[in-house]
Amino acid sequence: MGDEDWEAEIIKPHMSSYVPVFEKERYSSGANGDTFNRTPASSSEMDDGPSRDHFMRSGFASGRSLGNRDAGESSKRENTSTVGGFGVGKSFGNRGFSNNKFEEGDSSGFWRQSSNDCEDNQTRNRGFSKRGDSEYEQDEGMQRAGGLFGSRRPTLSGAGNGDTYQNRSGSGSGRGGYKGLNEEVITGSGKNSWKSEAEGGESGDTQGPKVTYIPPPPPEDEDSIFAHYQTGINFDKYDTILVEVSGHDAPPAILTFEEANLCQTLNNNIAKAGYTKLTPVQKYSIPIILAGRDLMACAQTGSGKTAAFLLPILAHMMCDGITASRFKDLQEPECIIVAPTRELINQIYLEARKFSFGTCVRAVVIYGGTQLGHSIRQIVQGCNILCATPGRLMDIIGKEKIGLRQVKYLVLDEADRMLDMGFGPEMRKLISCPGMPSKEQRQTLMFSATFPEEIQKLAGEFLKSDYLFVAVGQVGGACRDVQQTILQVGQYSKREKLVEILRNIGDERTMVFVETKKKADFIATFLCQEKISTTSIHGDREQREREQALGDFRCGKCPVLVATSVAARGLDIENVQHVINFDLPSTIDEYVHRIGRTGRCGNTGRAISFFDPESDNHLAQPLVKVLSDAQQDVPAWLEEIAFSTYVPGFSGSARGNVFASVDTRKGKNTLNTAGFSSSQAPNPVDDESWD
Numbered sequence: 001m002g003d004e005d006w007e008a009e010i011i012k013p014h015m016s017s018y019v020p021v022f023e024k025e026r027y028s029s030g031a032n033g034d035t036f037n038r039t040p041a042s043s044s045e046m047d048d049g050p051s052r053d054h055f056m057r058s059g060f061a062s063g064r065s066l067g068n069r070d071a072g073e074s075s076k077r078e079n080t081s082t083v084g085g086f087g088v089g090k091s092f093g094n095r096g097f098s099n100n101k102f103e104e105g106d107s108s109g110f111w112r113q114s115s116n117d118c119e120d121n122q123t124r125n126r127g128f129s130k131r132g133d134s135e136y137e138q139d140e141g142m143q144r145a146g147g148l149f150g151s152r153r154p155t156l157s158g159a160g161n162g163d164t165y166q167n168r169s170g171s172g173s174g175r176g177g178y179k180g181l182n183e184e185v186i187t188g189s190g191k192n193s194w195k196s197e198a199e200g201g202e203s204g205d206t207q208g209p210k211v212t213y214i215p216p217p218p219p220e221d222e223d224s225i226f227a228h229y230q231t232g233i234n235f236d237k238y239d240t241i242l243v244e245v246s247g248h249d250a251p252p253a254i255l256t257f258e259e260a261n262l263c264q265t266l267n268n269n270i271a272k273a274g275y276t277k278l279t280p281v282q283k284y285s286i287p288i289i290l291a292g293r294d295l296m297a298c299a300q301t302g303s304g305k306t307a308a309f310l311l312p313i314l315a316h317m318m319c320d321g322i323t324a325s326r327f328k329d330l331q332e333p334e335c336i337i338v339a340p341t342r343e344l345i346n347q348i349y350l351e352a353r354k355f356s357f358g359t360c361v362r363a364v365v366i367y368g369g370t371q372l373g374h375s376i377r378q379i380v381q382g383c384n385i386l387c388a389t390p391g392r393l394m395d396i397i398g399k400e401k402i403g404l405r406q407v408k409y410l411v412l413d414e415a416d417r418m419l420d421m422g423f424g425p426e427m428r429k430l431i432s433c434p435g436m437p438s439k440e441q442r443q444t445l446m447f448s449a450t451f452p453e454e455i456q457k458l459a460g461e462f463l464k465s466d467y468l469f470v471a472v473g474q475v476g477g478a479c480r481d482v483q484q485t486i487l488q489v490g491q492y493s494k495r496e497k498l499v500e501i502l503r504n505i506g507d508e509r510t511m512v513f514v515e516t517k518k519k520a521d522f523i524a525t526f527l528c529q530e531k532i533s534t535t536s537i538h539g540d541r542e543q544r545e546r547e548q549a550l551g552d553f554r555c556g557k558c559p560v561l562v563a564t565s566v567a568a569r570g571l572d573i574e575n576v577q578h579v580i581n582f583d584l585p586s587t588i589d590e591y592v593h594r595i596g597r598t599g600r601c602g603n604t605g606r607a608i609s610f611f612d613p614e615s616d617n618h619l620a621q622p623l624v625k626v627l628s629d630a631q632q633d634v635p636a637w638l639e640e641i642a643f644s645t646y647v648p649g650f651s652g653s654a655r656g657n658v659f660a661s662v663d664t665r666k667g668k669n670t671l672n673t674a675g676f677s678s679s680q681a682p683n684p685v686d687d688e689s690w691d
């Protein structure tokens, strides 16, 4: 079945997406694996949505197989049915998705709008945009300007009707269904205007229902605020990582928190957070930011980049004093932090709240998928540090709920993502908004584990010409604390292999990355049927469901999280011991981010990736490079593929350099974090060409 077939399904307005939260205990096992109809739901709950009804009728609940092929496979292999299969015997029956195409499609379980797939396909070969782009774009960027980005999302008028397992078990959200619906109707209605939501969405002028979700406030008690996990056995090894600083007159790195001369409250908070020692990116970035310099910093996943920018910004704010207060009509934050996903920006906010605890600095977070009025209410109570996803930020600015005149710090976390084709236009709009201080008048800070050269060039638009570039770590940026394994697994064998691996893993927390949203649902469902407690996160789930899924995963209730690339970056979840790339991403940078969800902060982790020679050969060469640079075993078969697909001149994301990313300007200083040569190379920057 081609993508067109999936597309055809989306125009049926009463369908709702099946959005699973799978837990063993919620589904008593039937002889035939008919788990879904044995939830503890009441009959009325079971009746409350056509999709659920259909879901039950169409075989999921009746002991039939989910099908012989998963959604992703079926879209690739037209008209070949009944091969493979994961169910034993008639478990979940023999009606593959591909055969019936959800043809009872008025409520198919895994239907979903397919702008994601569509975008996936479009973006796969598109410069530096990534296969998972649409996840982000729908998350925040694309939704602002459907016309601009060509969203094909349907403007359905009704949301789903509660077909979540949480609902069935009585613990979930009030509404299930198609997560993006409300947001898309509201925010995608504008013609290329990020003001669309601001202009009408929340006031109800646009077609479609409002987003009403108000996220629960985070716990206020000190223990929760400062809860943290332990650094791992390899934390001290950070000291041996090579660091490269380039640019003019970089201040010397610091060795200890004391050298940063932070105020007492900040030091107390650092201690309460369990930080006793700086990580390399902190050693270099903190003095650079304290010196007022612009910075582009590239350091391996899980190595403390968040604190590297938060601490010096807070230190400055404490020192300089803050202007915004709850008594002002117009809130004018001194600091704006943007990140590509809602979950990540929320995490950054929690870090900001932690480090500003007991100070007069107030951090606020706003992101899409939540009620706009709620975001505004948070802001008007006082806002010094505004943590935001781009779309919601632009809406709030459009609504004139914040002023930008006081912005002294602009932080782009996952900066390469923030500047690529998905978010780049939004970011450009942000810096040209009325009132936004010019780059000469603000401090701009960019952080990521990866920085493709093309993106670095774009970044020049945002940064002062004398910005400093800090690169920490080895080629490709893969964290050495992650043991990487690449297995050659064809599409048809992936599910079987996945189950085998997960059964061996037991209850250890595992993130499984797949290519598309519908596949995330599909694999999560499949795992549930295999009695593996699983939940899923992707851009088609409602925000409350995403947060619930993350919560269930964090606390271990569901030790397996099936995710799309929306969860690839930044998420810092304790005890994620394994990452499985069920589908490899399209770019090596995305791979580096995904596997970086484990092996964080000196802890060890494992990443297993299924390499399908049918579709992943383009990754062979960069994978070999990333593996060997991270001192991992490189399978002979992978080397062979890499050799046979050799592209002359290829040098991987690291462009043949020992560092994960290199400053595209010339002239570097290579330092060990233990040695603090402060001598800097002469400034080789070709400023003009970047401005």
Ligand SMILES: Nc1ncnc2c1ncn2[C@@H]1O[C@H](COP(=O)(O)OP(=O)(O)OP(=O)(O)O)[C@@H](O)[C@H]1O
Pocket: 228, 229, 231, 274, 275, 276, 277, 278, 279, 282, 299, 300, 301, 302, 303, 304, 305, 306, 307, 448, 449, 569, 570, 571, 572, 596, 597, 600, 601
């Ligand atoms: N100096 C430190 N001492 C102890 N723990 C730290 C220190 N710095 C950061 N951490 C912890 O390490 C974890 C990872 O930090 P963080 O999320 O900032 O990493 P990151 O570099 O931003 O990763 P990613 O590239 O995946 O976004 C967090 O739990 C954080 O609290």
